[in-house]
Amino acid sequence: MFDSVTNKVSSTKKPGRFVKPSAFEKIQLEGGGIEDLHPVENIYPGLIGIAVDYLTRLMTGDSPDSAFSVSLNGSDKVNARKQAEALIESVKGLEDDSICSAIRLAVFDTVYRAGEAAYVPVETIYPDADTVENVRNMVWRSVAFLDIYGPKITDHLTFKGGYTGHVTSGDGDFLTKDTLWDFKVSKQTLQSRSVLQLLIYWRLGLHSIHPEYRDVKYLGVYNPRMNMIYRYPVADISDEAIEELDYSIICYPRE
Template identity: 45%
Template sequence: MVSVTNRIAQVKQPRGGYIKPKDFKLIELNDSKELYPDENTHSTIVGLAVDYLTRFTMGTPAKEAFKISILGSMLVHESDHAMALVDAVIGLDDSSIINACKLAGFDVARRAGVAAYRPVGTILPDYETISNIRIMVERGTAFLKEFGPIVKDGFTFEGGYTQTVSSGDGDFLTESTLWDFKVSKKEPTNKHTLQLLMYYLMGSRSIHEEFQNVEKLGIFNPRLNKVYLLNINGIPSEVITEVASDVIGY
């Protein structure tokens, strides 16, 4: 039993992928802001900080936005430290962004196991990293105001897990679209597109009724400031059947 991302790493996809990234429609957003080319903090931490801070900025309470970080902190007996960091996330000032990065450092204990955890005190984003995170969160909130509103965020798939895939959590759901945030410097890959399809198939079998209205899969990359969209009814039925049975195990 593995997570969605671990399962994707095990699967040999057909040539080009189950869903080819180029099948997604590209929408380029423009705010004329420039990001610094380098960051001193691991890309996973940056991505989680952007994701959680975007949720927080859009009105999700900090304890809810950082819930996986808090769960991770409990596993390494650092929950007091984590709660102090949560209380100190108050906006997009430097210190809130640093605290968000430290909190994201607890996620690994929950997602990959306690052995993978490293003390979060070593996470110290520099000026360039902080600035980039702030711009990406601002882009995230601008994106959600245009493509939102959010009907669900930070969701899991109770009722949709299987003997094969036992964990995984999605980013955002708007009225008709399941969204994943990616802060990669590269365009989406077929691993990203398979992840979205798996989330959709698991979501539509889960206890969450909101998935019944989903018509599109979307990726938003605030680093590139690009949106990628695909209509689910454009995905061949044999692809959906194969992913459901061979990849997820329905």
């Protein structure tokens, strides 16, 4: 069975059995929390998360083409590359128009990952003022977070050499010197499926051709909506959990 990391996580029963979310250290950062954002947004949360992620990459050194590369690839699936390129050209920073373009580009990202059925004409996407302001504030929080816990070594994390016939694709968010990070903009606290996703990324990284994953000492989730960090040391992950991840979830061959 061929699965992405996301699909593998969704199909795994009792995902909290590996590491409980409550075991993660919680760190509230300065600069406001969820109560300081507008309570209602008029755009699907998944698109908001993608836009915050990619705008953060842009504001921390990525070129526009690099930050939105997945969206460009997705636009090819619906014959809309010129439209995507025009949107990327209009992303200049965190002005209102730039944020609106980033949210529209997020539609093509979902097409790349979920297929053409996920496509919504981008001209129908109109973020309201509260949504735009929330995205802007979450990006600035993310930049401030990376100023403290970064710098980032890389983003658009992939795991060449680590994938198997059971987990064939999946890409993480950010890698800093000692932490593998995932970004979540959920209004919920850390969920067990998010923890399992990180655990799989970590194991994929260690089995990949990329040596930088061997320096990872922590798994972390940063939620810019809450301005909250969740962090867990990989040294505390049990041998039993690692064995099940490697041989039952990812399905590496036993040596």
